[in-house]
Each structure stands twice: as structure tokens, then as C-alpha cells.
Amino acid sequence: MDYTQQKIRVKIQKVVRYVRLFGLIRTLTKVQAHYHMKKEFVGRQSLPVPSGPTGKHVGILGCGKFAYANVAYYVHKKYGSVIRGVMDTDLNKAISLAQRYRADYYTTSAEEVINDPHIDLIYIVSNHASHAEYAIAAIRLGKAVHIEKPHVVNEDQLIRLCAAIREHNGRVRLGFNRPESALGLLLKQYLDAQSGSSMINWFVAGHAIEADHWYFAEEEGGRILGNLCHWIDFTLRLIPAQNRFPIQIIPTRSRQSDCDISVSYVFGDGSIGIITFSAKGHTFEGVRETLNAHKGNLLANLSDFSELRLDINSTVVRRRLRFRNHGHKQSVLKSYLMQTDESKRDSVAMIWESGYLILKTKEALDTSTIISVAGFRDS
Numbered sequence: 259m260d261y262t263q264q265k266i267r268v269k270i271q272k273v274v275r276y277v278r279l280f281g282l283i284r285t286l287t288k289v290q291a292h293y294h295m296k297k298e299f300v301g302r303q304s305l306p307v308p309s310g311p312t313g314k315h316v317g318i319l320g321c322g323k324f325a326y327a328n329v330a331y332y333v334h335k336k337y338g339s340v341i342r343g344v345m346d347t348d349l350n351k352a353i354s355l356a357q358r359y360r361a362d363y364y365t366t367s368a369e370e371v372i373n374d375p376h377i378d379l380i381y382i383v384s385n386h387a388s389h390a391e392y393a394i395a396a397i398r399l400g401k402a403v404h405i406e407k408p409h410v411v412n413e414d415q416l417i418r419l420c421a422a423i424r425e426h427n428g429r430v431r432l433g434f435n436r437p438e439s440a441l442g443l444l445l446k447q448y449l450d451a452q453s454g455s456s457m458i459n460w461f462v463a464g465h466a467i468e469a470d471h472w473y474f475a476e477e478e479g480g481r482i483l484g485n486l487c488h489w490i491d492f493t494l495r496l497i498p499a500q501n502r503f504p505i506q507i508i509p510t511r512s513r514q515s516d517c518d519i520s521v522s523y524v525f526g527d528g529s530i531g532i533i534t535f536s537a538k539g540h541t542f543e544g545v546r547e548t549l550n551a552h553k554g555n556l557l558a559n560l561s562d563f564s565e566l567r568l569d570i571n572s573t574v575v576r577r578r579l580r581f582r583n584h585g586h587k588q589s590v591l592k593s594y595l596m597q598t599d600e601s602k603r604d605s606v607a608m609i610w611e612s613g614y615l616i617l618k619t620k621e622a623l624d625t626s627t628i629i630s631v632a633g634f635r636d637s
């Protein structure tokens with residue numbers, strides 16, 4: 259829903275609720291991001307790439323709401339004016355983001371940013387079909403790359419992306435943020451401390467997306483690749499790596515293959531993961547998500563990444579955060595550290611397995627068939 263077009267009463271209600279959920283600064287940044295998308299700079303042209311160094315070294319491809327309110331916001335807040343070049347197919351978005359975060363230049367040419375020798379880290383925050391293509395070109399030139407979700411929209415892209423990473427020892431991190439959140443990390447730590455198989459059950463109410471939104475364009479992959487990928491990837495990461503494969507994917511769908519669906523996974527160790535994704539009316543507080551998990555003596559309940567309850571026998575551990583924390587800040591900043599710290603990158607096995615499971619989940623739901631997937635083979 260476009261809140262900039264709503265009545266003043268609705269706008270105030272939304273802002274008040276968001277201040278309670280996310281805090282004042284985050285809410286203001288989200289509001290600014292919506293107005294950023296409306297800015298127009300009539301008659302302006304791309305700025306040329308400066309010929310020499312300027313002390314800035316970060317590039318951003320795609321300057322929409324997420325780039326503005328999360329990627330550029332957290333990088334700029336933590337590291338200051340380090341964003342050198344920004345690109346968007348819509349120059350207005352690139353100019354607006356460049357002005358707000360003091361980039362040296364803005365352009366509609368991805369090649370200019372990717373080929374800029376003074377940029378060593380690129381955040382890819384554009385439409386889904388372009389992610390892997392931009393990433394492969396950047397990896398070939400030795401840049402570190404943060405790829406927003408989903409990293410690929412088809413198997414051919416996944417094969418070429420993983421080949422480029424292996425060939426060029428690519429430094430790549432996927433923008434899956436939930437595993438980096440404070441409560442996500444704590445949940446994983448407690449689950450790993452238990453033995454045996456897990457039962458993991460998500461109920462997600464997705465925010466309403468207009469039927470003509472670009473997520474639904476054929477080449478962009480729809481909501482399985484655009485939204486469900488978050489919980490598919492996180493569920494996979496919650497199962498210890500050695501216990502994951504083979505995975506059986508069992509789809510349940512109704513009229514649509516990517517809204518109002520449920521998908522079950524049976525993992526190699528007998529663990530079961532179930533994701534129920536409901537997309538109906540408007541959700542005023544954004545995406546709502548609840549996780550219930552059971553493993554060994556641990557019973558876990560996570561609500562909207564703001565509350566976590568862990569029961570371990572007679573012990574109860576509770577964490578209640580002041581504001582929702584989905585791990586966006588941690589994810590964006592972890593990618594920044596990839597340049598100096600090898601451990602921050604995702605392994606090629608993780609990039610393959612996460613991407614393959616997401617693509618095969620889409621196929622299972624599209625065709626209403628049960629599909630079994632194997633793990634990454636390092637051949």
C-alpha cells in the first residue's frame with residue numbers, strides 16, 4: 259500500500275504504530291524512503307565517474323526503498339561517506355540516494371560502477387532478475403559482493419554464479435538478514451545445543467502486494483523467490499549442515515502457487531520444517547511471523563523477531579526486544595567486513611544449497627509435485 263497517498267489520519271496511525279515497533283529513527287527513515295521513490299530531477303544527466311580516488315569505495319546497484327532505508331543508511335551511519343557510485347535504471351532514484359548519502363556520482367549504467375577501479379565492494383539491491391548477472395560481472399573483476407535476496411531466479415544463473423565464485427575465489431554474502439538478527443542467532447545457538455531431529459513450524463502473514471508489482475513479472479520469480487526465500491533459507495540454516503540432505507519438498511497450494519501456500523521439508527536427519535505463507539488482506543504492522551520449534555528438550559517460540567521464549571526442561575529463557583530486529587543492520591554491516599575478514603562471506607556450498615532449495619520449492623509449488631534435492635557436490 260502506498261501510504262504517501264493515504265488520508266492524514268491513516269498516515270499518523272501508521273507512523274505512531276511503527277514508532278512503537280521500530281523506534282523513531284527507523285520509522286522516519288522508512289517514511290523518507292517512500293518519499294525518495296517519488297522524487298524527480300527533471301533534465302538531469304548521469305554524473306561521470308571521477309578519474310581518481312576520492313577516499314570512497316562502495317558501489318550500490320539499485321536505489322529503491324531497501325537500498326535507501328537499509329543498505330546505504332547503515333553503511334553511511336557506521337562508516338561515514340564511503341559510498342562512491344550509485345546506479346539505478348531510473349536516474350531519479352540514483353540522484354536522490356546519492357544526494358542523501360553523499361556519493362561521488364550517480365548513473366544509469368551498471369557497467370560504470372562495476373568497472374570503477376576505486377570500488378571494491380558492491381551492494382546489489384536491484385530487481386531480482388539482475389542480481390546474479392551483476393554479481394557475476396563484479397566477481398570477475400575481484401569485487402566483494404553483497405547480493406540481496408533472492409540471489410538467483412533460475413538454475414542457469416545459480417550454476418554460473420557458483421562457477422564465477424569458484425573460479426575467482428569470489429567474496430560474496432547473501433542478504434538473508436534473519437539468521438543475523440539477535441533472536442535468530444540465539445535461537446540457532448539453543449537449537450544446536452540439543453541433539454536429535456527438529457520440528458520447525460513457521461506461520462507467516464505476508465504484506466499485501468499489488469497485482470501489478472514488479473515481483474510478479476514472469477522473469478522476477480514471484481513471491482516464492484521474492485519473499486518465501488527468507489524462511490526457506492533460515493529454516494535450512496537452522497538444521498546443522500551435516501544433517502540437511504537429502505531434502506524432500508512437499509507442496510500444498512490452492513489457486514495460486516506463491517500466495518496462501520504451505521510447504522513441508524523432510525531433512526536428511528528426519529527433521530521436519532513447515533512454512534505456511536498466507537497472503538490475503540493488508541497487514542498494518544507489515545510482515546507478521548511466528549515460529550514454533552521443538553528439538554530434544556527445547557521448545558522455542560519466536561514472535562515477529564521481537565520476542566523469544568525458550569523452554570529447556572524447567573528453565574525458561576525469555577528475550578523481549580524494545581523494537582523488532584530482523585537483522586538488516588547486522589547483515590548489511592557484515593557484508594562490509596567481507597573485504598578484510600574472510601569468515602564473513604558465505605561459502606559456495608551455502609550459496610548453492612540455499613539457492614537450489616529456493617528454486618526447487620518454487621518448482622514443487624508450481625507443478626504440485628514432491629521433489630527431492632541433494633546437497634552441493636564439490637566436483
Ligand SMILES: NC(=O)c1ccc[n+]([C@@H]2O[C@H](COP(=O)([O-])OP(=O)(O)OC[C@H]3O[C@@H](n4cnc5c(N)ncnc54)[C@H](O)[C@@H]3O)[C@@H](O)[C@H]2O)c1
Nearest residue numbers: 320321322323324325346347348351383384385388406407
Ligand atoms: N532483506 C530484506 O529484508 C529485503 C527487504 C526488502 C527488499 N529487499 C530486496 O531489495 C531489492 C530491492 O527491493 P526494494 O524493496 O528496494 O524495491 P523497490 O521497488 O523499492 O526498488 C527497486 C529499485 O531497483 C531499480 N531497478 C529496476 N531494475 C533495475 C536494474 N536492472 N538495475 C538497477 N536497478 C534497477 C528500480 O528502478 C527501483 O529503484 C530486492 O532484491 C528485494 O528483494 C530485501
